[in-house]
Amino acid sequence: MGIKGNPIKKLQIQFRLNLHAMSLSHKALALLSAASLFLSVTARAVDSVIARAGDREITVSQIPPYLSSLSEADCAALKQNPVALSQAVRTLILQQVLLKEATAAVWDEKPETQALLARVRDAAIAESYLESITKVPVDFPSDDEIKEVYDARKSELTLPKQYRLAQIFIANGTDPANAKAKAETLAKQVKSGDFAALAKTNSDEPRSAANGGEIGLLPEDSIQPAIRKALTGLAKGTTAGPIVLGDGLYFVKILDIQDPRTATLEEVKPQIIRALRTERQNLNRQAYLQRLQAQAPITLDEIALPALLKPEEKK
Secondary structure, three states: OOOOOOOOEOOOOOOOOOOOOOOOOOOOOEEOOHHHHHOOHHHOOOOOEEEEEOOEEEEHHHHHHHHHOOOHHHHHHHHOOHHHHHHHHHHHHHHHHHHHHHHHOOHHHOHHHHHHHHHHHHHHHHHHHHHHHOOOOOOOOOHHHHHHHHHHHHHHOEEOOEEEEEEEEEEOOOOHHHHHHHHHHHHHHHOOOOHHHHHHHHOOOHHHHHOOOEEEEEEHHHEOHHHHHHHOOOOOOOEEEEEEEOOEEEEEEEEEEEOOEEOOHHHHHHHHHHHHHHHHHHHHHHHHHHHHHHHOOOOOOOOOHHHHHOOOOOO
8 A cells, every 4th residue: 555645655654653553455444544643633623533543533632642752852853753653653652452352351450460460660750850850951962963974974964866746646445446547547648738737636635736746855766666667767757657666656747856966964964863862871771770779789699590581391
């Protein structure tokens, strides 16, 4: 399936989330388009539904507390990646569905569940406390420190070839034959007509359609292979399609091509800041835990410990 909000771009998450994410088709959940996640909470009513599955709902007011529960690096990365944020919300709503089933089964009253909850609670309290006392100052890193890292790594900070693209997406829906016929008719208009106007009236992907089909600047290696192949050798201003993918047919216009180049400091500044803050937080954590162990040395019975892993012998 194409990715809602940007069907051409493959799902590429450049950071690790502390989530048990599950891969689901967007048909499995009545989830709003990822485009809606660009809106600030203040721009929407706090009780506005952002995701729904059956009788379970996630509202706008539930997103900020969720984001605040993440590490600083993961939270910042999520805010800059609507695809990852969309997947995170999918996980949250699915968790609500599972919770409903578990509650109906009185799963929370099982002794093993109670024991698990106690362990999770203890771990959460300890982790929250550790994070609070090892937090990185808000003014770190300084501009000089950022520039120092940029200058040292500048030769490695190469942006790949990028395409600025516009698309017209014809969804297969329940009638692939009809979609194919529509695409064949549209193919005659695309080559000589106003691509932006055709996208607004014909594309089945609402977010890009509203922008005349434009989906922005994409690195070459993040474009679906079939579409990337169709674009190979084409010049700026030309159009490819219809390109057949699993969820429908695509017409793609090349609005601009940018050759590989070294990224500017401003382009990579957010990533450098996140990397330096994450590194500093990890160093703070390690230093604090080392001091803690020095104050309360740990002793283990290394002989008895392995025996705990062996199955008990039946009497």
